[in-house]
Amino acid sequence: MARLIVEYAGRRTEMLLNGRLSIGRTRGCGVVIDHPTVSRTHACIEPDGGGYVIADTGSRNGTIIGDEPITDRRPLREGEVIRIGPAKLTFVPEADATDGSSADHDDDPMNATAILFPCTCGARLWVPASVAGRKVRCRTCNAVVTSPPPPRTKAKSAVCSICQWAIEPNDPPMTCPECGLNFHAECWNENRGCSAYGCGQVNALEPEAEAEEEPPPLAENIGHPPDPSAKRRGVPVGYLLLGLGTFSALVCTALWVWLSA
Numbered sequence: 001m002a003r004l005i006v007e008y009a010g011r012r013t014e015m016l017l018n019g020r021l022s023i024g025r026t027r028g029c030g031v032v033i034d035h036p037t038v039s040r041t042h043a044c045i046e047p048d049g050g051g052y053v054i055a056d057t058g059s060r061n062g063t064i065i066g067d068e069p070i071t072d073r074r075p076l077r078e079g080e081v082i083r084i085g086p087a088k089l090t091f092v093p094e095a096d097a098t099d100g101s102s103a104d105h106d107d108d109p110m111n112a113t114a115i116l117f118p119c120t121c122g123a124r125l126w127v128p129a130s131v132a133g134r135k136v137r138c139r140t141c142n143a144v145v146t147s148p149p150p151p152r153t154k155a156k157s158a159v160c161s162i163c164q165w166a167i168e169p170n171d172p173p174m175t176c177p178e179c180g181l182n183f184h185a186e187c188w189n190e191n192r193g194c195s196a197y198g199c200g201q202v203n204a205l206e207p208e209a210e211a212e213e214e215p216p217p218l219a220e221n222i223g224h225p226p227d228p229s230a231k232r233r234g235v236p237v238g239y240l241l242l243g244l245g246t247f248s249a250l251v252c253t254a255l256w257v258w259l260s261a
Helices: 185-190 237-260
Strands: 003-008 011-016 021-024 043-048 051-056 081-084 087-092 098-100 114-118 124-128 135-138 144-146 173-175 182-184
Touching: 011 124, 173 185, 182 185
Parallel strands: 098 135
Antiparallel strands: 003 011, 003 087, 021 043, 043 051, 081 087, 114 124, 135 144, 173 182
16 A cells, blocks of 8 residues: 655654545645645545556645646656645555655654664665554665664653652662652651651651650648748838938027027
8 A cells, every 4th residue: 555755844744545635725635734825625646547646636836746736647656756835745655665765854853753774775764653663665776675663762760759869670669658659768768758748648657756744743832821920020111211300300400500699
């Protein structure tokens, strides 16, 4: 079964050709190119005998193959590039031999999921990850080679919720039985339990506080009531002030008489 590789808006997708395929701007088309330079139904690809043909369906800006617009039904040949508006569509006739591009795609963001590998002729080939491990036809030497399988991705390690370091396979782990957070067993013990706010396992390893002993009751002061007569006896202050005033008056009177004589 033939394939069609569509490159548009920074993305590269691959489609199987199984019957008639319409290309245009409306959502009802098999290949949707949402761009103002593309007509609602721009072109179509359909089987013809043992191959496929493409026809422009009266579009305003035309369908380009190579450098020339097509004017009638035209057979598609292997590796031909169809340009419709800003999109590029590559025709691959064989299902078991996916087209392998030989251009340099290291800096192309739309090929982040592609698999790059060298051909026997030295050309750099690439295929989408969806067809990894299948046969690929080199555009440079036309040889058919098998693409390598997709690289295996390393599983991410769990991260300790206390120290924020990865929990390696040789590190004793600890999972909170209530909230499910992951910890190093050592961090769990040092933290006295979970670190999540509101979790019931916070301070789960904290020792229970011992009940404080009540102090013994104070001894009652049992004895006789105080004796008022035992108070310290002395001269009242008022009497002292009265005597001092009388003495001062006598002295003043004596001085006045002496001065008047």
